[in-house]
């Protein structure tokens with residue numbers, strides 16, 4: 001009996017030591033190291049809520065309402081100056097972290113390594129998430145920190161991409177990507193990347209379709225996030241062109257009627273069917289719900305061809321003139337430095 005007891009005591013002690021050991025010393029308790037393959041199966045949701053120009057007093061409710069209504073993707077940026085309020089909405093919605101996609105962006109004045117680390121840490125903290133799902137270089141343009149829009153001639157986009165790779169390695173973001181890059185800029189990054197861009201966020205909608213550029217991203221395996229997906233609907237674009245408001249354009253009104261949908265839903269559905277991820281912004285419950293209806297609409301090949309003919313090759317968002325930089329040089333409607341204006345983001 002005594003022998004049994006002694007064997008039993010030794011066994012219990014052994015098992016206890018084993019469990020204590022794996023809790024404290026096992027390699028599985030070390031933080032995961034991010035690689036390109038790590039959680040590669042988690043994809044960006046095909047519709048998200050935009051937050052640019054969302055009023056600080058309204059964005060928390062808009063985000064909470066959207067997340068409780070079926071959205072699981074929020075597009076944010078430090079320069080929108082509303083990430084803290086956006087974070088309040090995220091927290092209030094209470095979605096499990098792994099059911100939510102949050103994108104933020106590195107502003108032009110933060111491209112240098114130490115500024116970039118401070119910037120992403122601020123976005124992560126303000127948005128109230130432990131990590132971002134996607135962090136984008138907002139523009140392929142570096143400003144000298146603390147000197148307004150003075151161009152930083154010493155920081156190239158390759159330098160900035162290396163900084164982004166290090167941010168991914170530090171687990172502050174699951175994926176990294178780019179925004180507003182020309183085709184040449186994309187090629188440069190694709191040639192040098194060790195961790196390659198997951199997505200490219202750029203302006204594209206029926207009035208600026210950029211089909212070749214969209215197709216090129218498919219070939220190279222980089223997802224396209226379509227910003228300003230409702231074309232010239234954003235009121236900040238009202239002086240930018242002589243095009244009719246897309247929500248009132250007869251072609252779209254007719255097509256929407258055929259689909260028994262609103263024009264906004266029809267436009268967003270086209271964006272999804274061509275394989276882009278759409279991120280319409282709204283602070284109104286009615287529009288936020290309405291835009292989700294895009295998920296139920298599809299088009300025939302003939303309808304897709306008719307929509308292709310609606311391209312106006314007209315860009316709404318081009319701050320290049322204000323910065324003295326020729327943006328989108330090899331794309332439709334590039335910066336013309338001689339024109340006036342240019343204070344967009």
Ligand SMILES: NC(=O)c1ccc[n+]([C@@H]2O[C@H](COP(=O)([O-])OP(=O)(O)OC[C@H]3O[C@@H](n4cnc5c(N)ncnc54)[C@H](OP(=O)(O)O)[C@@H]3O)[C@@H](O)[C@H]2O)c1
Nearest residue numbers: 050051052075227228229230234264280281282283284287
């Ligand atoms: N990476 C970049 O450089 C960049 C640049 C621009 C935008 N973005 C991102 O893309 C997001 C979307 O782009 P955006 O804000 O320029 O334009 P948008 O989403 O195409 O249009 C927004 C405008 O459309 C209105 N709207 C939304 N749904 C509507 C509906 N169903 N019917 C009628 N009107 C509707 C909104 O109204 P209310 O707001 O009044 O409800 C708002 O005025 C931004 O918020 C931002 O997150 C990124």
